[in-house]
Structures are given as structure tokens and as C-alpha cells.
Amino acid sequence: MKVDKDKDEGGIINGLLGLAASYRVTLTQLFRKPLTESYPEYKRPLPARSRARIILTRDKAGGERCVACYLCSGVCPVSCISMQSAEREGGRRYAAWFRINFARCIYCGLCEEACPTLAIQLTPDFEHSCRHPLDFVAEKEDLLVDHGGKDGDYDFYHYAGVDCGEGKGTHEAELPPVDIKSNLP
Amino acid sequence: MPYLIIDNRHIQVPRGTTVIDAAERLGIMIPRFCYLKVLGAVGACRMCAVMFEAGPVKGLQMSCMVQAADGMRVSTTHPEAVAFRRQIIEWLMINHPHDCPVCDEGGHCLLQDETISGGHSRRRYTGAKRTYPDQDLGPLVQHEMNRCIQCYRCVRFYQEYAGYRDLGVMGIASRIYYGRFSDGALESPFSGNLIDICPTGVYTDRPSRFLARRWDLQRADSICLHCSLGCNTVAGAHYRAVIRQESRENVRVNGSFICDRGRYGHAYANLAERPRQSRLDGEPAGWREAAREAAARLKRIAAAAGHSAIAVLGSARNSLETQIMLRYLSHHAQWRPPRFFVNGSEARSTAAVVARLDSRLAAGLPDLEEADFLLAVGVDPVNDAPMLALAMRQAARKGAKIVVLDPRPVELPFAFDLLSAGLGDLPAALAVLVKTAVSQAGTDGCEAQEKAFLAALPGRVPDEKLQGQLGQAGGWLAASRRPAIICGSAIAGPELAGLAADLALLLQTGKTPSRLFYLLPGPNAFGAGLLQRGSRYFPSLLQDIEKGGVRALLVVENDPFFRYPDQDRLHSALGKLELLMVLDYLPSRAARAAHIFLPGATVFEAGGSFINNCGLLQYAAPVHEGGIPLAQVSGGSHPPRAHAPAPGSEKCPSAYEALLFLANELAIRPPTMDASPWSLLPEDFPGQAELLAHPYPTDGLQLLPRLSEAESLQTPVNLPTSGPAAGALTVLRVEQTFGSEELSCYAEPLRQLAGPPLALLHGADADRAGVRDGEQLCFEIGGEKVELALQVTNRMAPGQLIIPHHYALGRAACRLPAVVAQAELRGLTGQDSPDLPQAITES
Amino acid sequence: METKVIFYILAAAIFGASVLAVSCRQAVHAALYFIVSLLGLAGLFFLLGAPLLAALEVILYAGAIMMLLLFVIMMLHTDRRDRELYRPPFWTVPVLLSLLCGAALVMLLARWPQAAELLPSAFFSPGQFGQVLFSRYWLAVELVSLLLFVALVGALYFGGREIKAARLQPGEGGDS
């Protein structure tokens, strides 16, 4: 047999007491201090891994880390990253221009995960509202910083195995180039 | 027909099919690196290992090396096979560098795919990686040997399939190296295919190096426009520039490969000098404004001087749609019928080809590969249409005898017999060869008409040596089962084309199912040939212009200055016009001279249909919207930001759309702006009904007319048996692989490969003239002097002076005439190629 | 004088609203015009010195009954587009009935001049009104209340049966 809960669960008295209890609860809340952190007056320190404004970092030697491999733009779910890759003197690949439209960006961090050279990184700096939509379009010079970000020691070109002027076989864990003219077994 | 089971799925395949192909038919892609269907199997990479569970072979075997047999039971997912393949990948990755982000192959790399699908993600081996020096392989291919996985595909293609020897494999063990003996450009005109077939990034596309990822390209199926073969390509555009072209497999046309001219010839579409602005009397004007003004002026001229004072010049690179529109427009406006060829010889040759190419005779490139005797007349395959040479090589690899009858010092990547005959001797030599063959084989099956035809053919050529060679070749032809005649139209006249058709028919009625293969002077020359019926050729038009009979000329995607011999005459004639209207996408001399200029759209922007040399209509899809490439708009720095349409993104209307607009302005019946071009076709156009039903046949549409029997065999014309008078030279203007073709000559890397232009002369002629090899010669042409280095060779026919088209094509030298009209060579009088006398007599 | 002016204004408003209520094609608008005419009537009562009647008119008719009517119209979601007008034969019966009523009214006024005078009960204060209602007309009141009671019981019975039926269906009816 089904019990009609609406009608009977301790009668009117209990119901009224329940009501009164809830009124009491809200009333006690009224006299507690608000938990709100008033934002512009107080800025909560954000964890280093918070995902906001995107930067392009440099390696230890001060070179641009970005090799314009298009992985970040390829993985970007909102297609807010665009760039043009090009070749520097010596054969190093770099971004001739690099653009992020922050008006589209959803700060998902996929670009950071995709980046094989740790060049693109998200920072906790989230305050960049502007009046004009075009002001949200950040170019390479706006994005490029002069530090290494979260993992300052990594340098893609130390492991890449491509020759960018320093010669083959000079990177970490590489043998000197094979002598192709040798006839020795 | 073996019947086997792969992964519990049953399939029956033709005998001789490998297991890897059988699996592919089922849609099971067995991993592979070295195997490529056209190259065959070598079993080098060990990647295609599968488990044979039952049948004639048992255990773990390479699926590319085992032919399918009855009762086989194959598992591609057997744990042992999977573990084996995983092991292979891990070994390959021990030395593969960590450079995918800076490798252009990244994103469409077979090794990348197999590594990821094989589950390999961590290198367990901690030792150092092998490195190799890289080589400079020329302007087309970038070499990065560290990435090599030793699959041998490149060498097998380069040496075995294409027949060039300068790239090979050297060294042993861990020093194994794929490359040239020393740095230098690859000699093969098919070297770009290395990029496509290399399963990783050892060979990458150099002109598009570091420009874009494959996934960012706007890609579409396209057609190569750099010769008449109509090879299929996939073009990729990025930021409004076409940056890469790859071959697209089409077993009816080009198979799996394309030549470098086709792969790298697309630079004209991205040219900084490409005219993008419509001009009205030299001043920039809006497109519609200029087109309306053109219509107004045309009306005025028609009213003042009659409709026939207006003439139209199309081209062999017009899309078929454009050509149809041109014909429709000139027909309904009662203008003169459209002309499509500047060169009279080309126009007549094409007319002859279109009139004679019959579906019973026509061969495609795949048919040539299957032939056992190839007779090439007036063709220099590597220079005229490189993919033809590749097809001929496949026939040669299968044992075909190959004979080339040509005045030029033809070089081919396989063994062949070069029969050097002067240009004037070609028809006679051809006739002699075929007559010998038919006579040897016996004339039992021949009708009376054919016997009469045979009798009328000449039996001898004056040159004894040539006569002997022709007799030998005739014997080979008589012995062959599947012969084919390849006939060029670039240097030889229409007589040769007609004769080749007649002889092919004769061979067929004799006993051998002979095939015929023509080369034509442009990607859509066949369409032009179909539509130019009844109209005359450009030289006569020029005469009318000079006389004042023609007051307005509408030039659509053509540059008469590129091919017409007498530049001065052309210049002054065009200057007399009241209205020269040019519609083009090339920075041509005609475009600069135009009163009204409308910028056009390339095939990559507008798409279009083209009929190749075998009468196959193919559709090239538009690749991108058009507009100025972003790099040119931005000048290399970041592109401008704007909400409004980005600067330079305005697309140019295609020639078809422009002409339709013009027709509407002229109040000529055509219909609405979205009218199907096929609805404007003349009724008797072959394939019209099919085109109306399926406007863009994805697989191509064979348009060959079925000719009636009576038309087929024609009495031979009076064949000339010898060249010009002794002491005179015939000037031949020839195509070269790179740098001389109208569109691809704008590609910088190809121009680098083309090298300096050379004039070729036979040793005997050189001795008579007293000139030596390597000497700089000065030719006086139309009042201007052209310097060319001389190369003396004895491999060519005497009595000819061979000059490439492209000697005047340096961008700064575009003013120079493209053709030698009269060559003054230290006392030797030059006589020009057959179309020139006509041009001169008409003037 | 003032009262006369107000009277005629109200009368004109009532007349106009009534005509529109009958002639308006859209049900909601017709109901609204009817409400306006009821409000005007209440005003008339008030003007004539019967505020109780006026208030009751507004509370019961304009407030409750017409509200229910509107509710039903909206609930049925009658199409807002104009429907076909009723054909002339439909109108004969209402017109005849109205004429009959009009004739009765005229006869009443003609035969009994005192019928034109206002009923004294209209001016009753609420207390007096109750006295009259529950003493003189107690039987009628009881009958009417009996009728309403029966209607109430019937409504409850039917409503309850439907709820019960809904509860019996498995998976439906929700919590209770």
C-alpha cells in the first residue's frame, strides 16, 4: 500500500515545525558575513595552471620556441589560431605571423597540450576585456614573451634531429653523421 | 580464381593477386611501407606481416610477397602478427628523429600513422640516434635523410619505374643511404613523385617547404593543364595561394604519377604580377564598368562596321565551357567564328586529329604501356609530354620495341631506336616503315581500296641509312601483336596526323590491332578542334586586321605574342584595332596592350572541363575562392585585420561568367546567368546528351566521335620526300620539359631546372657554317638581336636548326619575340617551319 | 445634471461594448468587450446608488465568471485567424429570443408604470441585503445551494475517478 506522503508525515505540527526550521535557517544566514570576494578590490591569486591569456614563450637561448607546426591551430575547436610558417636563415622553421583571436578563444587549453615545443602556453592572466572586437585579435608581437613559461628548460631543437645550421649529429643523443663514402664493413 | 578468407571475410580475387591487395579489396588496410601496387613487392620493410592460419603457406608471412591461393585463411589481427608489426615500428622509430613538428610530411605521413595506430609511443632504447648528411637535390625536392626507414620505394621508382640512374642506394648496414653520388638537381622529370611515394619525410616538396600542413589545405581534384595528356592531380591551396599539387590516381589517364611540370607548374596562379585589376584604356576600372563599356564599344563597332568587324581569339587552355560560350557568343552576335590557335600549323593539325581520331583507334596511356611495339613520329616525349615517356618506359620494361622517328636528338629513359629524319621527310619515312611492315605481313585481308592506298605509298626515302633502319623497324612492326603509333603535332603538320591515322587503319585491316595516340598543342586543344570547325586561322585574321576589315578583337586567355613569330607585325596590327579586349589571368604582353582588360580566373579558382588528347572530357573542380594570396596582401607580415571582406579577397569571375555577362549586356539570347554551359552546345557535339544529364562526370566522359567508314581511309597527299634545298636550314621551335610551356614557364623552380636556352645544330651543318660547339650565336629577329649558345650534336637530323620556345621567356625579356622568324646564321639562309611560310604569304 | 451625463456616457459605452462583444470575430476580444460592458453596468449600478450590486457585479461577473470564460478560450487555444462567420440561419433563434425579451420589457413598462421605478431592494445595505436574502428567499437560496452542492459532488466524483484511472496506469501518474 502506497503511503500518501503529501498528506501524512507527522501531521500539521511537524509540517509547521519544518517550515519554521527552514525559516530559521535562512534567517541565520542573513546575519553571516557574505562569502563574496569583491573582485576588483580583491584579486584572488590563481593557480599557475589556470587557463587564460595565451603566450608564446622562448627557449633558454632567447629563440622563439614556436616552429609554426600548425598543431595548435589544427586542434583548436573554435579555429581561433592562425599562422604562417616560414623558414629562417639556417633552416629553422618559425611563424612569420601568428594570430590568436581571443574573441573566439574558449581557453580550453588544447593548443597548449598539442604544442610539441612548449611554445604556446596559457597563463592565469584573465583580465583582458576590450571595447572593440578587433582589439581581441592578438598578433605574434602581442603574444611573444621573453621567458620560458612553465618549463623554461625545454628546447625542442636539442632533441629534434634536424639541422638548423649547427650541423648534423650535434643534438642530444645523436651519433655523428654517417660517412656515406666509406667502404668499410 | 583463388578463394580465400581474410579476417573471417571471404573473397575471390584474380589469379596472381597478392594477399595484401586482396585484403585491400575487402577494405582491410594491412600496414605497409615498401609495398606499392605499381612498383610491386620486395618485402623489405616487414611491416605487412600477417598470420596465415590455414592453406598452402602457414605461419607469419609478408602479405605482399604471398599470392592469394585457394584455401588460405589469413588473420591480420593475430596477436603474433600484431606484436611482430609493433616490433618493426619500434625498431624503425629507434633512429627516426623527433622532428615531426618541423617536417612537412607531418599530418600525412605513413610512418606517423603506423606508429600511432601501432600504439608505439615511448622509445625504450636509450642509445643515440643515427644521423646522415643531407644532399641538395635541386629546387624541387628537399632531402632529409635522418627520417629514412630504408623501404627502397624511392629507388625502385626512380630507377626501375622511371628509368633514371642518378638517385640510388649506397652503403651497407647502418650506413645505407639513398641519394645521389654528389649534390645536384635530380635529372628525372618525375622526381616529384618521390615526395608522394616516400612513406615518411625524406623527400618533401621544396617550393612549398614549411608553408602549410596538409590538413589546412583546401584540396580539390584538378587537372594538369601543362600538356594535352590531362593528368589528374589534387591541388591544395592555402591562404588563397595554390601551394602544392599531387598526383591523383586515374588508371585511364596517368596511373599513379605525374611529371614535375604538372606538379610544380601551378605558380602562375599565385604570381605577384598576375593582373587582378580590370582596366579601361589603361586606367583601373571596376569590373562591371569595364565589361559594360566593352559591350557598348562592341555594339558601336558592330553598328558602324558590321558584325563581321569583330573577331574572337580563344585558346587551347580555355576550359570547354569558355570555348562553348565563345562559339555561342560569336555565332549569335554574328561575329567572325572564334579562333583558338595562334599557330596555323597547330590549328590544322588539331583539326586533322579531331577529324581522324576514332574510338576504334584511340589509345590511352595505359594502352601504350601494354603495347609491344611503339612507333613515335614527330614526338619528343620527355619534352613534349613527359608522362608519355613514363608510359613508353613501362612498355619498354615489358619488352616492347620502341622506335622514334624525329629530327630532334630525342633522349628517353629506356632503350629505343632513334631514326633521325628531317622534318620534311617524316611523312614519307612513316609511310615507308608501315608499307614495309604491311608488305612483310602480307596483304591477304585487304580490300581493294586499301591495296590501292598501299600501292600509292612511297617505298623509299632518299637517305640510304634511314631506309635501312626503316626496313628493320618495319620488320619489328610486322612481328608485333599490339603496336601503337604515337604522333605529335607540335612540329609536324596536319599531313602527318592524317597519314598516321590512315596507316593505323591500314595496319588494323591488315592483321594487327594497331592503336593510335596523338599529342595535341594544349590541354583543351581537342575541345578547340571540335568547336573551331569552319573557322579559319589566326594569320588570316591578322591580315584582315591590317586591312581594316576587323576592328575589334576579343582575346580570351590567350597571348598571341607568346607564339606568333613576327612580333613587330603583330604589334603594329593589334595597334590598328579600335578595340582590343583581353580576358586573361597571365601578365601577358597582349594583356598589357589591351584597351579593355578583364582579369580572369585560373582553373584552380573557376574549375572547368577539359578534353585531353584522347578525347576524354575531365572536370577540374575549383580549389579555392580566388583573390590575391594572403602573403602578397600582407607582404609577409601579419595580414590586415578587418571585419569587412579582407583586402584582396575579391574573386575574379571565370572567363565563362565574364562572357555570359557580356552576352547579357549585348542582349544576346543566352539565357540566365546560371545557364548550364552544356545547354549552349551545338546539337552535333559528341556527348551533349550525356553532359546535360551529368554535367560534371567525375570519372571523365569519352567524347570520341564514331567516324564513318568512308571517312576513315583517305588517299595520301603528295608526300614530300626530301627537305628544303641543300644549304638551307629548317628552323624548328620545340617544347622543352621545363620553361617553354605557356603556364609552367612562370614557375621559378622549373625555370631554374630549364637552364640556359641552346640552339641545336647537326655537326655537318656546323662544319659548313664554320661554327663550333658552345659558341654564342647572334640571331637577328624582327630587328631585335637574340643571343643563343650553340650545341652541336650528330644525334639529330641534318638540315635543321632547333631552338627552344623558351629562350625569350625570362621575365625581363618578355618583350623579345618568342619565335625566330628569319634566322641569319653566318651566310646560311634559314627557312622556317611549315606554318611560317603560310604566315608570311598571307601577309 | 452630472449624473445624467455620466449615465449616458456609461450607457453608450455599455451599448457599444455589447454590440462589439456580439460582432467581434475574435473570441478573446469579444470576451473583453463583454467585460467592459459588465464594468459599465457596475458603474451604472454605482451611479444609481447600489454600490453593493456594483461590487458584486465586478467580483462575480467581471472577475470570476468572465475570467473562467477567458480561461477556457485560451485553454482551447482557438485559432486566432478569422473563422468563417456563422450563416444567417444561425442568427434567427437568438434574434427571435432577443425580440421576445424586448417585447416583454416594453409590455412590462407599458402595463405597470411602477415597474420603471427602482427596486427598493437594490438600495439595501449589505446587512439588509443579507437579511432579505436569507429570510424571505431562504428556500430559493437553499435550493440553489443544494444544486451547487450536487454539482460540486459530481465534479469531485468525476475528477477523482479520472485521477484514480490515471494512477492505475503503470509508469504514469507520477508521484502522489
Added chain:
Amino acid sequence: MDSTGLIILLAKLLIVLAALLTGAAYLVLVERKLLGRFQLRPGPNRVGPAGIWQPLADGIKLLLKEDTVPAGADRILFLLAPAVVAMVPLLLFAVIPLGPDLHLANRTIPLVISDLNVGLLYILALSSLSVYGVVLGGWASNSTFSLLGGLRGAAQMISYELAMGLSLVPIVMLAGSFSLVDIVAAQEGFPFLLVQPVSFVIFLISALAEAKRLPFDLPEAENELMAGYHTEYSGMRFALYFVGEYINMIVLGGLLAVFFLGGWHGPLLPGPLMLGLKIIPVPLLLIWTRATLPRLRYDQLMQFGWKVLVPVALVNIVVTGGLILWLES
């Protein structure tokens, strides 16, 4: 009526109107502030010190907003409906006595705008008319959400109107008059709350339902009907609905004070202030309720109205009548 009387009437009207509108505006602020505090946040605090100019900012914003009329809406009804909602509570206030008669320069000024002898019935009549603002707004919007909101509003308000009317019958029986002035006068000794607590509760609940406040805000239930009958309104018309609701809260306080708390009667303070003091707790109570109780389900709402409130009110009438008879005899 002489001209001075007219001027006095106009002055009274103006004062009441100004007080009501300002009160409503600041009631919004108070509600937002209190709700914020109930939810442990500060509430609006950006416009002026502690946000005191917030109502002004809201007003300006709403005035400047575009006044949209949805496509397919019944234009005239759509434009008029908000006015009904805002007007009714303002008219209601006309019969509420604000204090004892004022004797000023040998003129007696009653501190009530209109002493209607059927004042109570007037109140019932008007509040029954206020439904139309809701129903017509909902219907005229040509929106399903709005229509549903309007339907709910109609059913709910009719149902609770009855209970409200019945809860006032004992008051009338006790005071012996429908006039609010008389009712207030009858409470000079003691407020009716002491003798009629049941009526008070019923009136409070049903008035809550009439005002469409939580837990009875089904007509505008945000999370199911997205604001219900005023979904489609914007700008000042939306503001009219809003203002109407808040004036209604104040008027409700006034009616409670008049019917149950002795109106302006009270010690020490002058009448109008006393009345104000009695009015204020009511909106606060409503806000507190809003912060506390969840919304009822629709069937619970109807069941509660018809099966609890109406029978209890009827019993209360009978008991009160019996008691009065017993006391009188």
C-alpha cells in the same frame, strides 16, 4: 466639492503615489540586498554607496531599453496589459485609511483618499480584475511560455481569490461594515489578529498567491516558463509588471495592517507612521519567504487552495458567526 478640496485630494494622491512608487523602487533594492545576504553575498553594491542608486540605474536602463513587440502579438492588448497590472495596486491604496482625520484650519481632512462604504468589496473587485493584466499579457504575447504563464495565473488567482474573500468575511462580521475606515475604527481596542488568527493566516497565504510570489510564483516560474506571462516584455513595459508586483507587496502590507493589525492605531506614533511601521514587515516577510521556500508544484497549489484554505475559511466563518451569536445572546 470645492476647489480647495480638489487641491487637497490631488495633494493626497500625489503624496501617496510618490510614496508608493519610491517605496516599490527601493523595495526592489531591499529585496536584492536581502536575498544577497540570505545567500551569503553582498547584493548590489556598485551604484552609489552600498548600491543606493541602484533603483535609479535600473529605471534609467529600463527606460532606455527598446520596447519590443513580438511578431504575431495582439498589439493593443500587448501594450495595455502591463498597465492593468501596475494600476490595480495603486487603485487599491485609495481606500486604505492612512490615519485619523486631520483638523487643519477648520477643515477636516480625512486621511484616506476615498472612504467607500463597500471598500472591502472594492478591494476584492479590483484584485479580481488584476488577473486580466496577467492573462491578457500572456495571451497577447503570442508565445507558448507566456500563454502557459497566463493560464496558470488565471487559475491560481481565481482559486485564491475565493479563499481571500472568505477569510475577510469574519472581519466584516466583527466590524459590521465593509468600509475600511469602519474596520480600522473597530480595532481601536484590539487588532483583529488576536481574535482571527486563522483568517489572518488564510488571508496572508492567499494574498501571497495573488501577488504571485514564492512559493506561489508558478505563472512566472523562471526555470520552467522563463518568466511566464512577461517573457516577451522588455523595457518600461516589463518594468510596469515589476513595479506592479512590488506596489502590490506594499499594498498587501497595508491591507494586512488594516484588516488585522488595527490599521493606523497604535501608541506613541502618529497614524501614518504607525501604519507604515505595520506595513514594512510584510514585504520583508515575503522576501524572507522567497529566500526560504521552494516553489510548489501546480497540483499542490490547487489542492492547497481548494481543499485546505477554502474549507478552513468556511469553518472559520461558521465558528466566528456562532461565537458572535453566542456572545451577543
